[in-house]
Amino acid sequence: MMALANRSSPLLVGVAALLFLAGTVAERGRRAASDLITPLRAPLGLAALAFLAWCLVSLAWSPFPALWGRVLSEFLPTLAAAAILARLAPARLPPWALPLGAGLLAAACLFIAASLALGLAPQAWLGQRVALFMFNRPLLTVVLLAGPIAAFLALRGHRLAAVILLGVAALAILRSISGAAILGLLAGAVMFAVGRLAPRSMALALAALTLGLAFALAPVEGDILHRLMPEAAHERLTQSSSRARVAIAQSFGAAVAQAPWIGSGYGMGLHFAEVPASQALEPEMRAMLAVGHPHNSFLQIWAELGFVGAALAALVAFLALRAAAALPRLLFASALGLLGAAVAVMFVEHGAWQGWWTAGLGAAITWLRGAACAKPPYESAHESEDARA
Template identity: 90%
Template sequence: MIAGPAAAPRLYDAGAVALALVAPAMALANRSSPLVIGIAALLFLAGAIAEQGGRAASLLIGPLRSPLGLAALAFLGWCLVSLAWSPFPALWGRVLSEFLPTLVAAAILARLAPGRLPSWAPPLGAGLLAAACLYMAGSLALGLAPQAWLGQRVALFMFNRPLLTVLLLAGPLAAFLALRGRRLAALLLLALAALAILRSISGAATLGLLAGAVMFGIGRFAPRAAALALAALILGLAFALAPVEGDLLHRLMPEAAHERLTQSSSRARVAIAQSFGAAVAQAPWIGSGYGMGLRFAEVPAAQALEPEMRAMLAVGHPHNTFLQIWSELGVVGAGLAALVAFLALRAAAALPRLLFATALGLTGAAVAVMFVEHGAWQGWWTAGCGAAITWLRAAACARPAGESAGERV
C-alpha cells in the first residue's frame, strides 16, 4: 500500500476525476453534485495531508483570516445564532445539515484543487461537460425516451438543476481551455452548453445564460473599473430591492408580460414575492430564523399578514435567494451576505482580463438565477458554485507564464 507523499499524486488524480464528473453525474441524477463534490474534496484533502502532513491544516485555516474568510465566518455564525429565535429548531438543523457540509466541501476543493490538478483534468472536465450537454439535449429532442428506457422519472423539468450546473461550469472550463490555446474547443463547449440550455424549459437557465454573456462581454471589453462598478451595482441592487421585489413587479409589470410568461407562473411568483416581502417588514432586523422557509407560513412574522398572503408563504421559499436571506436572517444577515459577495468581487478584480471577464460572467449568471429560482440553501447549487470557483481558480493558477502585462489591464 502506498503511503506518505508518494500517495499524493494518485489522490489528486482521483480528486480531479471526481471534479470532472460533476456535470455528467447531475445529468443522470439531478441531486448528486453534493456527493461528488464531497468525494473530490476528501480526495484532495487526503492528498494534501499525505503530501504535507500537519502543515496541510494551514492551507485551509489561512484563508479564513482574510477579510473574505472572516466575512463568510460571520455570516455562518449569524445563521447559527438565529437558532435562538427560530420557532422550529428541528427544521433549522435539517436545512443546515444539507447546506453546511456541501459548503465546507466546496471551500476545501476551491482551496486545495487549484495548482494540484493534473494537466489532463481541464480537457477531461470539458469533455464530460460537453457529453452531458449532448445527452440532455438529445434526451429532450427524443421526448425523454432515454429516461424511459432507464426507468427514470419522465418530466421535462428534471434537467433544470443539471443545466443550471452546466451554466455555472461552462464559462470557467472554456476559459481554462482558451488559456491553454484551445480556443476552438472553448467555443464549441460554450455552444453545446447554450444549445442544451436553450433546448430546455428552464427559464432561469436561459436568463442566466443571457446575463452571463452580457457581463462577460462587459468584463472583456469595457474598462476594468467600469465593469467592476457595474457588477457591484447589480449585486447591491439584488440585495437592496429583494424585499420590495413583489411590490415593484406588481406595479410595473404589464398584463401582456404576464400573458407571455404563463408557463413561468409569473402572477404566482409576484404574489409570493409580495408575501415574503410583507413578512420581512414584520421582522426586518433579525428575520424569522435560518432555514424556516419550509414552514414560513407558521412563523410569528407571518401571523400579522392577511390569510391569502400566508397561503403564498407555504410554497417553501420565495424563489429569490436574496429575499430568502432577508426573510430568514433580516438586515443583519443580508448585510453580511452582501459583504461576502462584494469581497469576492474585489478578489476577482485582481484576475487577468480573460479570467476577470469570466468571473463577471459567472457572477451575472448566478445573480440572475438566484433572483428568480430555487431556495438559498440547496446543496446542489452550492456544489455547482464551488466547482465553478474551483475551475476558475485553477485556471488562474495555470495561466500562461508568458502572459503580457497588457493582458491584465
C-alpha cells in the same frame, strides 16, 4: 452525473474534497491545515465566518428549532466540501483534468439536448422519471461551469474547443424549458462582455451595482413587479407561473417588513407561514408563504436572517468581487460572467440553502481558480512568475 441524477453534485463534490484533502495531507502533513485556515483570516474569510455565525445565532429565536437541522445537514457539509475543493484542487489539478472535465461537460450537454429532442425517450428506457423539468438543475449547473472551463481552455491555447463547449452548452440550455437557465445564460454573457470590453473600473462598478440592487430590491421585488409588470407579460410567461411568483414575492416581502432587522430564523422557509412575522399578514398572503421559499435567494436571506444577515451576505459578495478584480482580463471577465449568471438565477429560482447549487458554485470557482493557477503554454517562465505574484 447531474444529467443522470439531478441531486448528485453534493455527493460528488464531497468525495472530490475528501480526495484532495487526503492528497494534501499526504503531501504536506500537518502543514495542510494552514492551507485551509489561512484564507479564513483574510477579510473575505472573516466575513464568510461572520455570516455563518449569524445563521447559527438566528436559531435562538427560531420557532421551529427542529427544522434548521435538516437544512444545515445539507448546506453546511456541502459548503465545507466546496470550500475545501476550491482551496486545494486548483494548484493540484493534473494535466488531464481539463480535457476530461470539458469533454464530460460537453457530453452531458449533448445528452440533455438529445434527450429533449427525443421527448425524453432515453429517460424512459433508463426507467427514470419522465418530466421536462428534470433537467433544470443540471442545466443550471452547466450555466455555472461552462464559462470557467471555457476560459481555462482558452488560456491553455484551445480556443476552438472553448467555443465548441460554449456552443453545446447554449444549445442544451436554449432547448430546455428552464427560464432560469436561459436568463442565467444571457446575464452571464452580458457580464462577460462587459468584463472583456469595458474598462475594468467601469465593469467593476456595474458588477457592484448589480449586486447592490439584488440585495436592496429583494424585499420589495413583489410590489415592484405587481405594479410594473403588464398583463401581456404574464400571458407570455404562463409556463413560468409568473402571477404566483409575484404573489409569493409580495408575501415574503410583507413578512420581511414584520421582522426587518433579525428575520425569523435560519431555515424557516418550510414553515414560514407559521412564524410570528407572518401572523399579522392577511390569510391569502400567509397561504403563499407555504410554498417553502420565495424563489429568490436574496429575499430568503432577508426573510430568515433580516437586515443583519443580508448586510453580511452582501459584504461577502462584495469582497469576493474585489478579489476577482485582481485577475487577468480573460479570467476577470469570466468571473463577472459567473457572477452575472449566479445573481440572475438566484433572483428567480430555488431556495438559498440547496446543496446542489452550493456544490455547483464551488465547482465553478474551483475551475476558475484552476485557470488562474495554471501556466498557459505560451507564457514564458518569467511572465508566469509575475502572474503568480
